[in-house]
Amino acid sequence: MSARQFSGARVRARRRSIDLTQLDLAKLMGVGRGAVAKWETSESTPDAHKLPLLAEALRGPLDELFPREGEPDLADLRCDAGYAQADVGPLIGTRSHIPVSKAERGIARLDDAYVEPLAAAYGVSVEDLLIAQDRSFGVVAPVQSGSAEQAPRTVAEKINYLLQNAYFGETPPSDAEIAHAVNEHAGKALATEEGIYALRSGSQTSASPAMREGLAYALKIDPVFFADDAEVNPAAREMLEGLRFLGSIHQGQILGLAARGNQAGLSAEMIAKVNSLVAELQDKLPDVQNGE
Structure with missing residues (x-):
């Protein structure tokens, strides 16, 4: 916070x-x-x-x-709007403030139905509210297509990168859901909700090979992404660039060119190549829908 x-x-x-x-x-x-x-x-x-x-x-x-250094998280937005945590239930149409409390503590994300009314009550845009929620979950800002930013290197950076960039409008899994999937893959109690939060927040920096494989399973990506040398591994870099590419499609930065006419738009042949590449990438990356 x-x-x-x-x-x-x-x-x-x-x-x-x-x-x-x-x-x-x-x-x-x-x-x-x-x-x-x-x-x-x-x-x-x-x-x-x-x-x-x-x-x-x-x-x-x-x-x-009362200046603030840094950007606000979800609790900051609530406080800036003048609400105590106990007061927010009616803002989202419930009797309980627990859904907002869990989101503020990085336990469970807000239900989609709560996002718009909460943004309106806080006097911010839906986008700003969701970005603040990401901060509450320790998620770093997304890497934009074409950015010179370094690839995620630590386990925390990799988890957060996938949660931020690989779900394209869908709700990312919670820490509890990730822990459940890790244990399902391992066939034993390997992870807990608190343990996933520790990894995601960076308070725990080491992860066993079994944990890394479980994280890859939970986040639906090839295990090579969680390897220590992923930033220089060609397969891992291909996945990262694929995520950036699909993100650009989702945001309309690539396919939107087709609507600009023959001079600036994409040709039918190029669109076919794009579709073929998207289909190939979807076999290697988390479940997405083509720009939907």
């Missing part, structure tokens, strides 16, 4: 600059004067979801008064 920075001295200076007393600010915040006094001496800090209200009471921009 990329928490906002809180400075009691800044709060005190801002309050004084707009001629508010501690009691005035306490009333605006719905707390006692003693709470404000403790905030200003940094003896305590307000809950993260109360910072937007505090910024409003101090008549200043949230990002200026």
